[in-house]
Amino acid sequence: MKKLTIALASAASLAIVACAEPAEEENTMADETSMEDDAMANEGPGTIVDVASGNGDFSTLVTAVTAAELGETLSGEGPFTVFAPTNAAFDALPDGTVDTLVNEDTETLSSILTYHVVEGNLMAADVMSAIEGAGEEGYTVNTVGGGTFTASVVDGNVVLTDATGGTATVTDTDIEASNGVIHVIDTVLMPQ
Structure with missing residues (x-):
């Protein structure tokens, strides 16, 4: 372009x-x-919020971040690593879940969203190195929301296992922003 x-x-x-x-x-x-x-x-690239706002695949995520009043935080200095669910990932949640979270339960929404955010700038190579160093148990990732999920390699793909046992596959990596990096995932992670 x-x-x-x-x-x-x-x-x-x-x-x-x-x-x-x-x-x-x-x-x-x-x-x-x-x-x-x-x-x-x-x-150069804008903040994580700017980059996500400029990508149509993240419109539901941007709406959720706005509703949970996390836009200013994710536009802050950082750096942050965001494992960003696509619109399709949000669409896979039970009917009405996103609407209820966005309009009625922003506290739970905030908890879910901060579960997808990690302090620091973890590029894909960093995640792979951490997984390799962790062994068969996988790499435990600490989120800014206070929870953890596990990153491992399954059939050549990086798979994240959340607190409920649900899994998300990383489908795209290293989308750079001025205050961190975004990795795209195909499922919304749940903190509990």
């Missing part, structure tokens, strides 16, 4: 140069395009 934007900006600049009368206008347009490109390159 960035290359396409640069290419379009370059083509537009060439068209303006070809039609422009004064040389000053050429330089001004080129300088403005260059400054815009530099600003875009220096922005």
